[in-house]
Amino acid sequence: MINNYTLNELLAVNLSKEFKNGEVGFTGLATGKQATLYITAIPLVAMELAKRTHAPDLNIIFAGWIQNPDLSKIDKLPEAEYDETLRDIPCEAQYLSYPYQYSYKRGDISFAFGSGVQVDKVGNINSVSIGDPKKPKVRMVGPIFLPEHFSQFGREYIMMPHHEKRSFVNKVDYIAGVGYPGGKKGRKALGIPRGGPELVITPKCIFEFNKTKGFIKVRSIHPGVSTEDLRNSTGFELENLDNINTTKIPTSEELQIIREKIDPKGILIGEIYK
């Protein structure tokens, strides 16, 4: 019986329940260590857990070109998208040419994971700049693949390693990926073919969306986090949280699969319990 769990495990287990059998899940690599944990390591563990519990036909596409890597065989989490560490990971398939062996524009990707420095009330995401985009106060890396994530993939899980007022704002300073302005109808009017943000995962809570009206709301608060703490760390107004759910804690069986089968060396999400 395992009855202790880490935040990383809590997030991975809750995410894993989102994925359906036969889907295709895509995850890339990030700039920086915390972002890597949130958009690469936790998603990989979540997808592996889904494969072992209810979704054996889930196809994982890692770094855009490695299909179903055997993560239990790696010594460290790859840090580069295209280097010999990734090249040498045992896997089911490698997509070596671009345009790739799949078509993201036809809807091949069921879901993916992305992050940014700001998320707003309608689910827009910003990874480009703070302040006036023409002469920004802070310039970040750029939109990268987020515009495509938010319009071509089936669902986007926004992974935010820090839950702070400055990251959860009323309106982002630059819209790199579009949420639900005007709800699903609004997206349709903008010509967006599919997808959109599904959940926002943070160290304090899980957000979901009212997709008809087009706004973000709390789905559950993690155990040990108070509603007051959540309000104080969020830059936009939150609804009544009196009867809000607590994020479901992992079962002993789920933790055992993660620790013994998926991440036996603790190199993906296990640093805390090792």
Added chain:
Amino acid sequence: MKKSEKLLSLKDATQLVNDGSRLALGGFGIYQRPMAFVRELIKQKVKNLTIVGVVNSIEADILIGSNCLSAIETSYVGFEKYGIAPNFRKYSEKGKLRVINYPELLSVDRFRASQENLDFWPATGLGGTDIVKLNKDIKSFKSPISKKLLHALPAAKPDVVVIHALAGDPYGNIIIPSYKNMAQSLDIILSRSCNNVIITIEKIVSDNFMKKHPHLIEIPSHRVKAVCLAPYGAHPTSMLGRYSEDEKHWVEYIKASKKNEDFKKYINKYINSANGNNSYLNKIGGAHLSSLLQVDVQK
């Protein structure tokens, strides 16, 4: 009659890049960038370039810090696991660099448009982004077939393309091994998107070697204006199957690019006071370069 050779020195090849050109540099992210050529551009003090790119890193950042660049069209400038690109951040925040944001894989499609000699690439799903709102060159239109809302992204239209490749002959036939990644696939697209293509190569190989591997000639000689010999020409970025990135040098670069004074010293040491690529490599050191060599048996 004898076939014409296209071998040029790096210095002579940089003469093909005029001030104000739209320049596309091969590779992707922190992989296989034509750095030897970039260093020569800096030495020749080329000005007001626009980089038209996809995912950019040190090849753009070093040009920005050397005041060679006035604009960049890209989805990303950063050093991946090494963090932010210091000169890119500094110059954009000071308003000294115009940054035109494009989505990542649609940036590749801009080159595919140029490959097909089209003015634009039609994109779905960009409505509602600031990418479209802040860029007058992106036009919305309705598909003449389905009446769906689309956006026309301007073709990349580079004036000059520079790629670093493994091997070739003096006539400009270029070998790209069959085990590829994104960087090498993009190089192939880039080479077909422009009529001024310069290739720097690790090694010039014999006619017999070329004839033994005709299926690996991804860039035929008639697409190539100049070939420059540049061993370790991607350093400090990696070259797939040949050498890894030089982590030590990346750290040195990042440290130097935080302060203007230190960056000037870096440029003086490795570029201005170096007499070409061989002299640069001597400064890096033969034993250290050897330690970067990879074992790759899947070519």
